[in-house]
Amino acid sequence: MHDRWVHLHPAAIALTACAAALVGTNGGTFSGEVKPVRSLNYLIRTGLFNYVNLPVPVEIQEHEEAGRFIPITQIRSNDDLKEAIANLVPLLHAPAEVADPIKYVFSEMVRIVLEHSSSPVGAFVAAQYYKESNRIAIGIADAGIGILGHMERFHPVTTHKDAIALALQPGISGTTSRIGGTDFNAGAGLFFTKSIAAFSKNMFLLYSGDAAYRLMVGAGGDASLNPDPNRDKHKFPTGLPNWRGTLIGIDINVQQGAAFADLLDQIRGAYRLDVKHRKDYARKIRFSA
Amino acid sequence: MTTITLFPIVGEFAEDKDAAANIRKTLIEPAIAVGDQVRLDFTGVGLVTQSFVHALMSSVLRAGGEMLENLDFKGCVPGVRGIIETVVQYSLDTGDIDSDFEPEDAVSPKAPSVSRQESPKNGRAKKPSLKSRSIKE
Numbered sequence: 001m002h003d004r005w006v007h008l009h010p011a012a013i014a015l016t017a018c019a020a021a022l023v024g025t026n027g028g029t030f031s032g033e034v035k036p037v038r039s040l041n042y043l044i045r046t047g048l049f050n051y052v053n054l055p056v057p058v059e060i061q062e063h064e065e066a067g068r069f070i071p072i073t074q075i076r077s078n079d080d081l082k083e084a085i086a087n088l089v090p091l092l093h094a095p096a097e098v099a100d101p102i103k104y105v106f107s108e109m110v111r112i113v114l115e116h117s118s119s120p121v122g123a124f125v126a127a128q129y130y131k132e133s134n135r136i137a138i139g140i141a142d143a144g145i146g147i148l149g150h151m152e153r154f155h156p157v158t159t160h161k162d163a164i165a166l167a168l169q170p171g172i173s174g175t176t177s178r179i180g181g182t183d184f185n186a187g188a189g190l191f192f193t194k195s196i197a198a199f200s201k202n203m204f205l206l207y208s209g210d211a212a213y214r215l216m217v218g219a220g221g222d223a224s225l226n227p228d229p230n231r232d233k234h235k236f237p238t239g240l241p242n243w244r245g246t247l248i249g250i251d252i253n254v255q256q257g258a259a260f261a262d263l264l265d266q267i268r269g270a271y272r273l274d275v276k277h278r279k280d281y282a283r284k285i286r287f288s289a
Numbered sequence: 290m291t292t293i294t295l296f297p298i299v300g301e302f303a304e305d306k307d308a309a310a311n312i313r314k315t316l317i318e319p320a321i322a323v324g325d326q327v328r329l330d331f332t333g334v335g336l337v338t339q340s341f342v343h344a345l346m347s348s349v350l351r352a353g354g355e356m357l358e359n360l361d362f363k364g365c366v367p368g369v370r371g372i373i374e375t376v377v378q379y380s381l382d383t384g385d386i387d388s389d390f391e392p393e394d395a396v397s398p399k400a401p402s403v404s405r406q407e408s409p410k411n412g413r414a415k416k417p418s419l420k421s422r423s424i425k426e
Binding site (some may be wrong): 128 | 302304305306307310328335336338339340343344347348350355358360361362363364365366367368370371372373374375376377378379380381382383
């Protein structure tokens with residue numbers, strides 16, 4: 001680690017806070033040194049040291065321009081989530097067209113954690129707005145059973161990597177072996193979130209166990225979507241430090257021209273790639289003013 | 290026709306799946322059970338999640354493709370409309386894959402092997418590859 005220059009994505013901040021909360025819950029102790037890096041003031045303001053029980057330097061020499069950010073928020077219940085969403089947009093000062101995909105991702109990902117992770121410390125979320133690149137970075141971490149622990153109940157997966165790949169496929173739910181999910185879970189949340197990241201040509205990371213899937217869509221890259229995540233441009237390393245729960249990191253470009261509704265149209269198109277439908281049912285829906 | 294006005298229940302951002310399932314069980318399904326048509330009024334709702342709409346109506350749709358004819362969607366902004374279209378499409382696409390599936394709350398996570406799908410002849414569940422998942426014409 002550099003003595004002064006340290007940059008942490010909100011996913012790393014959320015994961016650190018989550019791990020620290022787990023240590024605290026289990027009666028563990030902390031040891032180490034907090035160095036006076038330029039971003040320390042920002043890290044303090046995120047609330048990281050409310051969970052990482054280490055002394056921080058009293059005098060902070062330089063302040064980094066942190067921009068707008070959402071402090072680390074621990075979410076354990078439906079009410080916590082509603083409160084966090086209510087606080088989300090005002091903190092970001094974002095117009096509706098920018099806020100919609102952010103609210104969407106935030107809600108869907110945290111709900112997945114609350115419903116499926118069995119995390120003893122709930123979900124930890126953090127977000128940051130980067131003014132120069134006009135993007136929002138969001139991190140969501142839990143210390144639960146992990147994706148393999150969730151998926152293996154109904155699907156024949158034995159590795160973290162296979163479980164992650166399966167969980168990213170639309171229509172595959174960890175609550176049933178049935179394609180298309182149940183009446184309460186569609187198995188589409190992670191696919192939608194990955195798609196939102198892909199269409200804004202930004203980062204999507206899903207880390208659980210010893211494996212991490214990272215969508216690789218750069219500014220000039222191919223934003224096409226595939227039901228099979230292995231067909232997207234990606235990196236999928238294994239043998240990483242084992243994290244018992246799950247970490248999600250996503251960046252969303254807030255100056256993209258496409259409206260959220262257009263994005264949803266494209267996601268629906270990608271969904272169809274995986275299911276050879278007999279009819280275009282969507283055309284039969286009765287909408288009225 | 291039974292009209293269900295969603296904004297007073299779920300607010301501007303409809304994302305609470307529990308609320309959606311409750312609306313379905315207490316309002317939508319009873320109305321359809323007696324042969325009534327249902328109008329879902331989304332006026333004032335600016336954003337919905339796929340999970341919310343799925344919990345709201347996927348099981349109703351999967352009861353049969355004709356169920357769509359009993360539903361009317363009012364006051365949908367483009368984003369809401371897009372989510373509804375997506376959920377309708379995949380719900381009906383997958384509605385007849387396994388017509389005798391058990392709802393989630395009837396499945397024991399600790400005993401997945403009792404399900405027909407988890408107990409094929411060779412004793413191993415079949416991995417749902419993309420090819421095997423497609424519905425054949």
